[in-house]
Amino acid sequence: MGHQDLRSGGTLKAAVPARGVAVYTVRPARAGDTSTPARSFGVETPLLYDGAPASLVTPGKAAAVTTELADLATTPLTDAKADLRVPSGWRAEAAGPVKARTVTERRPLTTAWRVTPPDGLAPGAYEITATVRYRLSGRTVTDTAVTKVTVADAVPGGDSYLSDTGWVKSTNGWGPMEHDMTNGDLGAGDGTPLRIGGTEYAKGLGTHAWSEVVYYTAGRCSKVSAQVGVDDSQDNVAPQRGTVTFEVWKDREKISDTGKLSWQDPAEAVEVDVSGAQFVSLVATTADDGNGNDHGDWADLKVSCA
Numbered sequence: 001m002g003h004q005d006l007r008s009g010g011t012l013k014a015a016v017p018a019r020g021v022a023v024y025t026v027r028p029a030r031a032g033d034t035s036t037p038a039r040s041f042g043v044e045t046p047l048l049y050d051g052a053p054a055s056l057v058t059p060g061k062a063a064a065v066t067t068e069l070a071d072l073a074t075t076p077l078t079d080a081k082a083d084l085r086v087p088s089g090w091r092a093e094a095a096g097p098v099k100a101r102t103v104t105e106r107r108p109l110t111t112a113w114r115v116t117p118p119d120g121l122a123p124g125a126y127e128i129t130a131t132v133r134y135r136l137s138g139r140t141v142t143d144t145a146v147t148k149v150t151v152a153d154a155v156p157g158g159d160s161y162l163s164d165t166g167w168v169k170s171t172n173g174w175g176p177m178e179h180d181m182t183n184g185d186l187g188a189g190d191g192t193p194l195r196i197g198g199t200e201y202a203k204g205l206g207t208h209a210w211s212e213v214v215y216y217t218a219g220r221c222s223k224v225s226a227q228v229g230v231d232d233s234q235d236n237v238a239p240q241r242g243t244v245t246f247e248v249w250k251d252r253e254k255i256s257d258t259g260k261l262s263w264q265d266p267a268e269a270v271e272v273d274v275s276g277a278q279f280v281s282l283v284a285t286t287a288d289d290g291n292g293n294d295h296g297d298w299a300d301l302k303v304s305c306a
């Protein structure tokens with residue numbers, strides 16, 4: 001991000017991406033200041049709760065999206081018009097005014113939209129792009145804001161292996177997280193069978209700390225279980241140093257933590273009650289000693305759902 005001189009009437013606001021930052025240096029305006037009046041434009045999609053890991057939409061069902069243009073300076077923005085761009089096959093309709101003759105801090109242009117993904121849309125993340133055009137100091141300006149929405153894969157009823165359900169999102173410390181094999185190297189699908197303390201497992205997730213994977217359980221699941229530990233593939237990789245902790249999160253609450261497990265430890269059984277969870281997150285940390293050789297396995301990873 002670059003540097004900009006902006007003039008505010010008293011309020012500052014910034015749309016900041018996850019782990020992003022906006023820094024302001026504030027000074028009084030001088031007479032005849034010609035810097036750009038500050039304004040904000042954003043697009044918001046509903047979350048199941050504050051801080052939820054993803055904004056979910058359902059194929060064939062309308063979701064509420066809101067855009068807002070606000071003027072933060074004393075110079076009004078005029079002739080504003082908002083628009084929304086959705087992926088091909090989706091519908092977007094305004095459920096409120098898209099235009100305003102004048103936008104001020106007290107009178108932002110707030111537009112409610114109804115966005116409908118097509119029936120049968122595949123699980124995954126999709127982008128919605130909002131734009132707004134307005135006149136400012138004799139120029140026409142266009143601002144853009146982007147939001148990501150997710151169609152979640154549904155966990156099946158009964159007992160199943162979580163590695164057979166698509167995750168909502170995943171972050172991994174060394175290449176991509178692997179299904180039913182150890183993390184291996186940086187490439188996808190290059191792991192060996194999951195193996196902890198001499199026992200091999202056909203199913204599970206192969207990760208490398210720091211890692212997190214999030215599943216949408218929709219309040220329908222009761223139990224998650226796994227055998228966790230540092231994969232045996234690291235036993236003969238010098239220096240022998242793999243150490244990982246394994247945490248399970250039920251929405252915003254951490255419900256289990258193994259503490260530090262090293263490459264020498266056998267598998268530890270994890271079994272947790274996830275009743276009522278909208279999202280279940282599995283986190284493998286570096287155990288605060290770096291992530292060298294930290295191949296963390298969630299072996300035999302199962303979920304029970306209604």
Ligand SMILES: [Ca+2]
Pocket residue numbers: 175176178183184185186187188189190191
């Ligand atoms: Ca790999």
Ligand SMILES: [Ca+2]
Pocket residue numbers: 241242243244285286287288289290291292294
């Ligand atoms: Ca470590």
